[in-house]
Amino acid sequence: xxxxxxxxxxxxxxxxxxxxxxxxxxxxxxxxxxxxxxxxxxxxxxxxxxxxxxxxxxxxxxxxxxxxxxxxxxxxxxxxxxxxxxxxxxxxxxxxxxxxxxxxxxxxxxxxxxxxxxxxxxxxxxxxxxxxxxxxxxxxxxxxxxxxxxxxxxxxxxxxxxxxxxxxxxxxxxxxxxxxxxxxxxxx
Numbered sequence: 001x002x003x004x005x006x007x008x009x010x011x012x013x014x015x016x017x018x019x020x021x022x023x024x025x026x027x028x029x030x031x032x033x034x035x036x037x038x039x040x041x042x043x044x045x046x047x048x049x050x051x052x053x054x055x056x057x058x059x060x061x062x063x064x065x066x067x068x069x070x071x072x073x074x075x076x077x078x079x080x081x082x083x084x085x086x087x088x089x090x091x092x093x094x095x096x097x098x099x100x101x102x103x104x105x106x107x108x109x110x111x112x113x114x115x116x117x118x119x120x121x122x123x124x125x126x127x128x129x130x131x132x133x134x135x136x137x138x139x140x141x142x143x144x145x146x147x148x149x150x151x152x153x154x155x156x157x158x159x160x161x162x163x164x165x166x167x168x169x170x171x172x173x174x175x176x177x178x179x180x181x182x183x184x185x186x187x188x
Contacts, residue, residue, distance in 0.1 A: 039066050076127035108158035116151035
């Protein structure tokens with residue numbers, strides 16, 4: 001009687017996981033290494049029928065690919081962070097203006113529909129091409145391009161239309177400055 005695929009996989013996992021995890025830890029931080037090692041074995045499980053007899057070298061090949069994907073994704077996140085950081089830079093060194101600018105983007109993002117957020121996130125955060133994102137959303141490349149263009153336009157409009165009430169800004173600013181009575185030690 002031969003062992004089932006789940007038993008064989010469990011044995012392979014038990015014997016090779018420490019090596020794959022050590023491979024990842026030599027290249028990335030601990031928590032990230034654990035996540036990436038888990039991803040390697042998730043891929044192995046999903047492709048178990050296609051795994052060659054020599055499973056250990058194959059797992060290290062998968063680990064290299066997972067690591068490369070993670071590095072590319074991190075590069076995309078870093079570039080996006082830089083791009084977002086330069087989109088609406090305040091013209092002066094006013095911390096309130098910088099906070100307001102960041103708040104504007106967060107408020108605008110929150111006001112977008114789920115569909116618009118998904119379209120934008122697939123391209124900007126997940127780094128998918130238009131063709132890949134269209135496959136994820138199960139639509140044509142042309143339909144995705146239209147959705148992306150409209151989502152960008154709506155986000156731009158929302159960011160431009162975000163209006164922090166003047167009273168809120170004044171209240172926030174005054175909360176940062178001590179009042180005369182507070183400085184003198186009196187009651188407000």
